[in-house]
Amino acid sequence: METRKHVWITGANSGLGLATSRALALAGWFVSMACRNEERGQRALAEVHRAAGRDSARLVLCDLASLDSVRKATTSLPKSHPTLHALVNNAATIQAKRQETDDGFEMQLGVNHLGHFLLSHRLQPFMDTSGPDQARIVNVTSGAHKIGRIHWNDLQLEQGYGPFRSYAQTKLANILFTYELARRLDGRFHVNCIHPGAIASNFGRESGGALAAFIFTVFRPFFLTAEQAAKPLVQLVDGSKGAVTGKYFSRHKEVRSSPASYDIDAAQRLWSISTDLIDLTDEERRRSGLYRQ
Numbered sequence: 001m002e003t004r005k006h007v008w009i010t011g012a013n014s015g016l017g018l019a020t021s022r023a024l025a026l027a028g029w030f031v032s033m034a035c036r037n038e039e040r041g042q043r044a045l046a047e048v049h050r051a052a053g054r055d056s057a058r059l060v061l062c063d064l065a066s067l068d069s070v071r072k073a074t075t076s077l078p079k080s081h082p083t084l085h086a087l088v089n090n091a092a093t094i095q096a097k098r099q100e101t102d103d104g105f106e107m108q109l110g111v112n113h114l115g116h117f118l119l120s121h122r123l124q125p126f127m128d129t130s131g132p133d134q135a136r137i138v139n140v141t142s143g144a145h146k147i148g149r150i151h152w153n154d155l156q157l158e159q160g161y162g163p164f165r166s167y168a169q170t171k172l173a174n175i176l177f178t179y180e181l182a183r184r185l186d187g188r189f190h191v192n193c194i195h196p197g198a199i200a201s202n203f204g205r206e207s208g209g210a211l212a213a214f215i216f217t218v219f220r221p222f223f224l225t226a227e228q229a230a231k232p233l234v235q236l237v238d239g240s241k242g243a244v245t246g247k248y249f250s251r252h253k254e255v256r257s258s259p260a261s262y263d264i265d266a267a268q269r270l271w272s273i274s275t276d277l278i279d280l281t282d283e284e285r286r287r288s289g290l291y292r293q
Helices: 015-026 038-052 067-073 105-128 143-147 161-186 211-223 226-239 262-278 283-289
Strands: 006-010 030-035 057-061 087-088 134-139 190-195 248-250 253-255
Touching: 006 015, 006 067, 015 030, 015 038, 015 226, 030 038, 038 057, 057 161, 067 105, 087 253, 105 143, 105 161, 105 262, 134 161, 134 226, 143 161, 161 190, 161 262, 190 226, 190 262
Parallel strands: 006 030, 006 087, 030 057, 087 134, 134 190, 190 248
Antiparallel strands: 248 253
């Protein structure tokens, strides 16, 4: 019988994802830790188990760079926790050189946006819609979205790739997705996004190239720890701040995101393109409840 609220967290093997997993497990949640690498995932799971007990979390192998992996990972939820009360779309990547996912997408677009776009669709049917404490979805974005734009004529950045150009595009996409998802949910769930702050983790240090390595090395002493960055994220999942919807948070404060992020036509256009790219099936559309019948 389900006794804990259930949260699914992507990128849970390290950094912000691991810190959030540990914090929510200690707060009484059951955590599905979605990781692409089994060895690193098992180490992270063991860390959460040591902190909160062996019944506090499970490992889910889910590679956001593979649509097939996302679909397989979301086929069903465990019998002990068949309902989902929160989803944290946290995982992200940055690549110095242009790479492609298993499905042929530019890697950052595939992992940072399209993988989570499909994941959110696939998990909608399991999410709790009963009672006053509605399910919550939190998309982790970045202040980098402010310099981002959607490159409609070269979405895959085949002609003009740059690691930060791609990253900023996907972080803007995260916010456009958040706002459009909130509109489509129409109050059934709470969905928000957050810039957790600059974190002293290994994210981007190797894959982001020389500039990223320089930034992380020089400015690391001024960055937040993963535990510090996790606090406002945990509050959106497990606190009163998460009872709003369609909002952008910078750390603990609800603020305005960039003007481009409020472009409804752009959000709807990106949504339509994304459904085509991931080849969303009629059954997935119907079960998600995000489309008018």
